[in-house]
Amino acid sequence: MAKNKCCERVFQEVCKRANLLVLSPHALRQGHTVHLLEAGVNIKYVSEWLGYSNIKTTADKYLHVTKKIEDQAMEMYLRYVQSLNFVGVLWVLNKNVMPKHL
Structure with missing residues (x-):
């Protein structure tokens, strides 16, 4: 010590x-x-x-969730969903959570 x-x-x-x-x-x-x-x-x-x-x-x-990690997770999820052309699941996302540019 x-x-x-x-x-x-x-x-x-x-x-x-x-x-x-x-x-x-x-x-x-x-x-x-x-x-x-x-x-x-x-x-x-x-x-x-x-x-x-x-x-x-x-x-x-x-791994306490920081705002940056939370935002990155949402961005990654949205990119993944968009890459599948599966926009039907986007309705489950709260508009306050979705990035403004989408």
């Missing part, structure tokens, strides 16, 4: 000297993980990168 605290203190000092927001290494790991998931990186890859043995741990810990 002392080694981790030492690394954290050094990291915080580097941030201060560089005039950057001081975050913990764990906060950077969390932020980077959420950004990977928001970017659409496969959760299996992210889970392995984090060193977890299964994706459930990653999903439970990091």
